[in-house]
Amino acid sequence: MPEKIFYCRGCGACCRWPGIVRARSGEIPAIAEYLQIAEEEFRERFTTLAPDRKSLIFTDRPDGACIFLTEDNRCQIHPVKPLQCRTFPDGWTVPPEFRQQCQGEYR
Ligand code: SF4
Numbered sequence: 371m372p373e374k375i376f377y378c379r380g381c382g383a384c385c386r387w388p389g390i391v392r393a394r395s396g397e398i399p400a401i402a403e404y405l406q407i408a409e410e411e412f413r414e415r416f417t418t419l420a421p422d423r424k425s426l427i428f429t430d431r432p433d434g435a436c437i438f439l440t441e442d443n444r445c446q447i448h449p450v451k452p453l454q455c456r457t458f459p460d461g462w463t464v465p466p467e468f469r470q471q472c473q474g475e476y477r
């Protein structure tokens with residue numbers, strides 16, 4: 371039987387959950403280029419130092435959502451979003467209370 375594939379419905383719930391989104395140094399050039407800004411400007415406008423000081427992380431919106439989540443629940447940097455986002459949810463252990471909020475499904 372073929373392995374089931376996860377289909378995201380783009381509800382944006384996971385982009386509002388508490389937690390950090392790392393912007394690893396190797397991922398920053400492509401994101402800055404996509405946004406058509408310099409890497410330094412990208413770091414200043416959209417990132418802050420992670421609590422563990424191991425990397426930069428994306429800044430939160432005032433309501434706690436990722437700064438790149440748009441008003442219509444889209445990822446503003448979808449084609450170049452970090453590996454952390456591209457491997458969600460298969461690459462992550464998601465607590466049941468959050469998993470229930472996800473509208474995606476395996477088919
Ligand atoms: S980068 Fe995009 S996919 Fe990742 S948390 Fe932010 S809005 Fe969501």
Ligand code: SF4
Nearest residue numbers: 378379382384472474
């Ligand atoms: S919560 Fe699930 S369905 Fe909604 S955007 Fe995230 S992965 Fe997609």
